[in-house]
Every structure is written in C-alpha cells, then in structure tokens.
Amino acid sequence: MKNAWFKAYLYLIPALTVILVFFLGGFVLAIIQSLGYFPLIGQNEFTFKYYTQVLTSREFLNSLSFTFYIAFVSTIISTVMGTFLAYYFLKLAVKESLVRFFYKLPIAIPHLVTALMLVFLLGQGGILSRLLIKLGLISGTASFPAFFYSKNALGIILIYIWKEIPFITFMVYLVMRNIHSRLGEAATTLNASSSQVFRYITLPLSMPSIISASAIVFAFSFGAFEVPYLLGATYPKTLSVWAYLNYISADWGARPLSMVINIIISLVCALLILVYYLASKKYLRRWG
C-alpha cells in the first residue's frame, strides 16, 4: 500500500511542481501583492487598505455588474442553445462525424480570430451594415446599431457565444447520447412520448454535465481579457481590463489595486465553480 502511495506521488511530482511553481505561485504572489507587500517601492507591511479602496470605489460596482452582465448573458444563451442543439442533433440522428465537425471548427479558431471575423461582419463598416444599406433598411452606417465599444456589449457576447455554443453542445451531446442509448428505448416501450422522455429522463440526467459545462463557460467569460480590452466600452470596463489598466499605470501605487481586482475575479470564478459543483452533486444524488 505504502509502496503504491510512493509510486503515485513520484508520478505526480513533475506535473505538480510545474503547477505549484508557475501557476499557484503566481496566484499566491498576486495575493501577497494585493495586501500591499511590495518591497520594490519600499512597502514591507501587509494591509487591507487596497481592498477597502477598491471595494468602496464607484467604479468597482459598475465594473463588477458589467462583467457579470457579459458573463451571465453569454452563459445563459450558450447553455440554452447548446442544450437544445445537442438534443436536436440526437433526435434527428445527425451523423456523428458531422456533429464533431461542427464542434471542432469553432474550437480550433481562437477568440482573437473570432473577434476579427465578427468585427468584419457586424462592425459599423461591416458586411451586415452594408447589406442593410443596400436593402434600404437603414440610411447610413451611422444608424447601424453599435455592437462594439458599446455599453450593451452585444459584440463581445456574440463573440463568446460563437465559441461557447459548440463547446456546450458537444459536451452535452456526448452525455445525452449515452443516456438515450441506455434509457430512451426503455421509456419509449413504456409509451412515453418523446417530449416526456426529454423532460423526465434526458434533461435531468444530463443536468450535471450541463451545469459543469456552463460553469466553465461562465468562469471563462468572467475572467477573459483580450476581447473586452479590444472591443469594450470606454466606460464601464470589465474587471479584467480595469485590473490591467491599473497594472500598466505609471503610478506604482496602482499595482496593489490591480492585484486586488485580480483576486476578486479569481474568487468569483472559484466560488462559482464550487456552487456549481455542489449543485451538480445534489442533482446526481437526486437523479442518480
């Protein structure tokens, strides 16, 4: 037994070392710096004052709600659409190779490229606005609704869901396929209608994977930086962009503030994953 333990730890040490040093190390350093410990500028004491400073600023609430809005809306849309598509693919017996292709293409395309494509499509000089002008539906590019650099963040949300719907679809599709092959037939022989099968069997049983997929999606959209940095509104900014602007500020005193914002982002992500994890466990007990 002891021997097996030793073997397991030996196998794990290399990977764990990398994660502990280069990942958790970064996280711990962010915490330390958020507490104001910063010998480089002569600060050797720990303090909570940067936390109070961030939490009491007006910008914080605006930024938090803006970030939350983007993450929440894109998660809800991708979860609903993804689950629906997964069920649809299964019900209509779409070829699995086709489903895999639909899923792989957006996965292989990075967020930055997706952003570029959607800017070309939906931006103010984009294809859609040109089409609407040609059709005479709008008078000029100026009357085309702003998808980017706007407070509604529609463009950012669309970029996220273009990547996230396929992700959720595929994750849920695999689980639903297993459920169907095992239980679907039994239910049909018991004369359940296909909507009953979906409501009472397929959906509840795939709930844990739907929940965990949407948790990953939420955590991603909540902490993402590039897209809101490039295409977000001037005000409010997402937490990630706000943290970065503090980080690169010429004033070294703003660095601890940036770390505080970073820690808040990470805590929200970690907390959400925990809540979802517990929720999925509850589901598993209830339905499993």
Next chain:
Amino acid sequence: MKSVINSKKIMLIMITLLLFIPISVLLVWSFSRLWPSEALFPNKLGLRGWSYLLSPRSKVFSSLAVSLFISFVVTVLGLILSIPAGKALGQLNFPGKNIIEVLILAPIIIPTITIGMGIHIVFIKWGLADKILGVILVQLPLVLPYGVRIFASVFKALGEKWEEQAKTLKANVWQGFWYVVFPLIRPGIIGASILMFNVSFSQYFLTFLIGGGNVNTLPLLLFPFINGGDRVIASGIGLVFIIISLVFMFLLEKALGKGNDNSIGNFYYL
C-alpha cells in the same frame, strides 16, 4: 416525416452558414483589392494582401515560426508531465487525491490574467521575462489539466493488467512502456496533443505580458488589427491562423491513426 427531414435540413444549413459566413468574409477580404466602404462586394480582387503576407516584411513567417516552436515545446513537455500524472490519478489510490485533482484543474478555473500579473515580478527577477523560455514555462500549467484528465481516463480504462503481463514476460520498465503501454495509450496521446497544442497556440495574454514584446507570436501579430488597420492584411493573418489549427488537427489525426476514440472525445476546452 417529410417536414422533420426538411427542418433537419434547414437546421444544418443554418448552422453551416453561421460557421462559414464569418470565415468566407475573411477569405473575400484577404483577396480583395478595391473594396469601397459602402459596397457589398469588392470591386476588384487581387493578391496584394497575400503577396505582402508572404514577404518577410509582414513578419508572418517569423511569428509563425516562434508560435509553432513554443506550442511544440509546450505540447511535448505537457505530454511528458501528464502521462505519469494521469497514470497515478487513473490507476492508483493515495491520500490527498482529491486535493491534487482540484489543483490540477485550477488552471481552467483561475483566469490567466491573475496568474500572469502575479508572477510577472518574479519572472523579471529570475531573468525569465522577455524570453521564449519564460513564455513556455508560464504556458505549461495551462495545458496540463487537459493532458492529465485525458491520460487519467485512458489509464483507468486500461487497467494495470497489461503492464503486469509485460513484467511476467521479463520486460524492463522501458520495454514495458515502449512496447506495451505506449501503443495502448496512443489515442490519448493524439487527443492530448491536439488540445494542448491548440490551447498554447491561441494564447495571447501570457505571451504578451511575460514575453514583453520580445516574443512575437501569431496572436500578437493579429491583435492590433482587430481594432482597425488594413483589413486585407488582417484577414490574411486570421486565415493563416485558421489554416494552421485545422492542418495540425488533420495531420495528427491522419498520421497517428484513429484519434476519434470516444473516451478522448469527452475532453474539450474553450
């Protein structure tokens, strides 16, 4: 029945359009020569974009080389680290297993901006900032969750019986791995390589922050174009990106045989 088939067709066509319209817009832009600001289609097509992109001035090739090198090294190191870790988590029981599982998943949950900004100062101190080595090291933890999860499930499904067979046949540890375990986990290696390569290849923020402008990868080259600039060039770079990712996926699956093992299909990323 007929209406079902029709709605299925409509659905599939719509999905295909949603996926391909954005890509075809890039394609048309990259080959356009003259495209007035209100015209729906370009007036003239041409190769200005591509001839610029293929010339050394555009830095496409040098960025591509740096990108490929970094992602290749990260993938190989990721495999070396996650195969034994996956074996331990998939086949062995030991105290602290839950905590270790959470630790290994952490890079999916905690955003990269937190890690990057937190660790930057130490990377400067250790002389890793502004170097390719630093970028590789900071990217490495990001790919491990994918690799470890894949190998954990592969080894779990495999069981330990194969290695015991090898031992009875008096194979040494290396022979046991090379002739017995390696062929059996090959689908896992393919799946993990595709995922890890793609995660690394798309990474922007950590490369930008830790590389400090000295390590110019393809995402860094593309970044400024999203806000504006020459659309012909931007589309070309975007397409190079898409092509490389697809080619890599295709090559690995073809060259190494069946990569579409169902157990591997269960792992994905954003």
